[in-house]
Amino acid sequence: MxxxxxxxxxxxxxxxxxxxxxxxxxxxxxxxxxxxxxxxxxxxxxxxxxxxxxxxxNSQAKALSSGRTGAVGVLVPDITNPFYFDLIRGTQLQLKAAGYTQLLVDTEESDEVEASTLEQLRKSADGVIVAASRLNDEALAAAAARMPMVTVNRDVDGVPAVIIDTPSAMPQALDHLISLGHTSVAYVSGPAVSQSSARRWAALSAAAESRGVDVRIIGPFAPKTQSGAAAADAAVHSGVTACIVFNDLIAIGMLQRLRERGLRVPEDMSIVGCDDIFGADFCNPPLTTMSSPIEQAGRVAVSMLLAQLNPLAGGGNRSRSVMPTHLTVRGSTGPASPN
Amino acid sequence: MxxxxxxxxxxxxxxxxxxxxxxxxxxxxxxxxxxxxxxxxxxxxxxxxxxxxxxxxNSQAKALSSGRTGAVGVLVPDITNPFYFDLIRGTQLQLKAAGYTQLLVDTEESDEVEASTLEQLRKSADGVIVAASRLNDEALAAAAARMPMVTVNRDVDGVPAVIIDTPSAMPQALDHLISLGHTSVAYVSGPAVSQSSARRWAALSAAAESRGVDVRIIGPFAPKTQSGAAAADAAVHSGVTACIVFNDLIAIGMLQRLRERGLRVPEDMSIVGCDDIFGADFCNPPLTTMSSPIEQAGRVAVSMLLAQLNPLAGGGNRSRSVMPTHLTVRGSTGPASPN
DNA sequence: CAGATTTTGGCAATCGGTTGTCAAGCCGGT
DNA sequence: ACCGGCTTGACAACCGATTGCCAAAATCTG
The missing domain is CATH 1.10.260 (434 Repressor (Amino-terminal Domain))
Known part of the structure; x- marks a missing residue:
């Protein structure tokens, strides 16, 4: 008919x-x-x-009888953090291309939510990609033993990981500041449980030592623009002339706060961010920051996970992939003030 | 043991x-x-x-025998558009609170991807929330007949919708510009298939007519910052002194382009954006824009969908919910230049 | 205390596929 | 013409739950 x-x-x-x-x-x-x-x-x-x-x-029925669900969980601590947008888009594109469905979960910066989500996903997903995990190494390794997993920006023995190698750009950022005449620099740190923040600090303080520059750490601060106000005040109080900040969100918040307080960037204070998120290029002044291929990191994470799921399809599955990072200089850094 | x-x-x-x-x-x-x-x-x-x-x-097994999957699909045209971040966060929070899982899909601004996703979701989700659909009314109504659906910013007969009432703020925005002395204004339009853009233009041109102001339309432009360059050039060429722009992404792109061309905002050109997305408050200059409770819109959309799914749980399910909008004045609007 | 009524809990079918097993059918070889 | 080997396709069990139906047990009624 x-x-x-x-x-x-x-x-x-x-x-x-x-x-x-x-x-x-x-x-x-x-x-x-x-x-x-x-x-x-x-x-x-x-x-x-x-x-x-x-x-x-019917995917449900197929999942039930075959044991494979055709879905992959993607866990991020905070959906509204622009850093994850590109990551999510990368995973989404690559997963769709491979015929998988993406289950996106916001773990709300909570290790408990993260743990229970992982347990739940164990039955409803074939694998997970965990970005910036808030779990401790032990719990994460245990979870990885139960189901295929790839972490992003988190190094744990035996768990495949995609690392965005911001630490490697730290010396570059510091040299940039030194070349502008800065000798007293603060590292504005992120969440205490963030391995990324710890790694960045380690790289920075090592570089500082070898160059004989004074670098102190302040924080921790939550990765939100609102935290920037407290961070800016702390930085000013500490007397430094430049800051290297855990991420662009805090850095942008600092920019706003410094402006409110009548301080000029970069004349009175230079700021270097991290991640080059959406907004870093059009804030005021545009942010000098460490850029990296985030969307690509998402795609690589998916590829590594799929390699775990179908071990046949060749291509010896690497267990660790490092994404390059470089310094992007914009307007938020300038010569140290003479005083 | x-x-x-x-x-x-x-x-x-x-x-x-x-x-x-x-x-x-x-x-x-x-x-x-x-x-x-x-x-x-x-x-x-x-x-x-x-x-x-x-x-x-086991959710798969439960889904198979009961027919309910406990999942809700959320379709957005572009995951990397910050407008959707808050929407997604709103739906995510509300869905999780109700014990549902969110299936987030980026339809890549394509009606075909959207249609095939809807067909697929028909079996794997209990309902869908469709934001800024690119489908025509007929196709959308047909899809809604097949499975519970709530649209966001899209009005189709018989399909429950959450409407972010930006059009109602259009007269307010226009009056703001008029009060600053502008008499020649351009509307920078969004995608041709976007109902939101059409509604905004309709509201604006009606308001312009009743006030005797010249308002012309330029575009269409894709909702990305990159489109802002072409939009800015077109606006300058048209000789207007102020623009009301389909959304903040394009508006921010225009800001950058105007700066590149050595034009000052707001002295040479006033810009009004739309949505008050992440970044609108810290771009340069900060953007005057139409603000609305986007995250709340996401939550309302979920509530309306859940009301369809469990008709018992009382609360006569409204089929249309309008979210209020208001003008937020920042630095991108100012007095019209005298020449 | 018998009979009627209500609980209670087990059996088995079902959802929509996947997969192991096996009989039937086909082929060529000798 | 007979036999072994290989291909083909049907049957049925199974994945993990839900749910209609019914019998046994418990409770109530007169």
Missing amino acids: ATQPVAAGRPATIHDIAALCGVAASTVSRALANPDRVNIRTRERIQAAAVELNYTP | ATQPVAAGRPATIHDIAALCGVAASTVSRALANPDRVNIRTRERIQAAAVELNYTP
Whole structure:
């Protein structure tokens, strides 16, 4: 009757196809999943019927019987942090390309939410990508032992990871400040549980020592623009002329606060951010920051996870991938004030 | 042996509990889902066993037999557009609170991707929230007939919607510009298929007519900062002294382009954005824009969808919810230049 | 205390697939 | 023409829950 491909009331099942072709449901299943196990004529009949009925396999049922869900969980501490937008977009694109569904969860910066989400995902996802985990190494390693996992910006023995190598750009940032005449610098630190923050501080203080520059640490601060106010006040109070900040969100908040207080950037204080997030190029002044290919990091994380899921598909699965980082100089850094 | 709650190799099933308690699996199912149908002593035994085995129901299996998946799809045209961050966070929070899982999909501004995603989601989600749909009314209504749906910023007969009422702030924005002496204004339009853009233009041109002001439309432009360059050039060429822009992304892009061309904002050109996204408050100059409670819109959309899913839980389900909007004046608007 | 009524809990079918097993059918080799 | 080997496709069990139905047990009624 209808020329269009049957907009039936209920989605077609494998049984509808079987009935239409006069074969058993299992034959249909095989014809679709494992074509060479079925006679080519039968197979073509079945495939034609599948198209005609507009058949799409029911993913729930498939998951139940096969054990694979075709979904991957992506855990981020805070969806509204722009840093994760690009990461999420990277994972989303790569997962879709591979035919997987992305389950995005905001763990609200909480290790408990993170842990319970991981437990839940264990049944409803084939694997997880965990960005900036708030769990301790032990818990994370235990979770990774239970299901395929790739971490982002988190190094734990035995857990494949994508590391955005901001620490390597720290000496570069410091040299940039030194070349501008700064000799007293503060590191504005992120959350205490953030391994990224710790690594950045370690790299920075090592570089400072080898160069004989005074670098102190202040914080910790939550990774939000609102924290920037307290950070700016603390930086001013500490008497430094330049700050290297855990991330761009805090840095942008500092910019705003310094302006409120009538201090000029970079004349009175130079600021270097981290991540080069959305907004870093158009804030006032534009932020000097450490840039990295975040979206690409998301894609790499997915590739590494998929390599774990289908070990056959070759390409020895690396367990650690480091993304390069470089300093992008904009307007928030300048010569140290003479006083 | 282990004092901890059994970190067994395989997640516990309803059958494990049944075996442990010496009852049938169905009794366990009832005890957990429908407690008063089971003897209190048996029930407590079962519940204790469930806790001890660290039981979590398998959502796939539950979905298969009950028909409900416990998941809700959220479709946005572009994950990296900051406008959607707050929306996504709103839906995420509300869905989690109601025990649902969020399936986030980026439809890449494509009606085809959107349509195929909806078809796919029909089996794997209980309902969908569609933000800024690129589908035509007919296709959208058809999809809504097949599964529970709530749209955001899209009005289609018979489909419940959350509308962020930016059009109502248009007269306010225009009056603001008029009060600053502007008499020649351009509307920088968004995607041709965006109903939001059309509604904003309609409201603006109506207000302009009643006030006797010249307002022309330029565009369409893609909702990205990159489009701002072309938009700024077109605006300058058209000779207007002020622009009301489809959204903040384009507006911020215009700000950058105007600066590049050596034009001052607001002295040479006033800019009014739309949405008050992340970044609108710290760009240079800070953007005058139409603000609205986006995260709340996400929460409302979820509530409306859940009302459709559980019609019992009272609260006559409204089919349309309008979110208020107001003008936020910042630094990107100022007096019209005298020439 | 018998009979009627209500609880209570087990059996089995079902959801939509996947997969192991096995009989039938086909082929060529001798 | 007979036999072994390989292909093909049907049957049925199974994944982990939900749910209708019914029998046994417990409670109430007169």
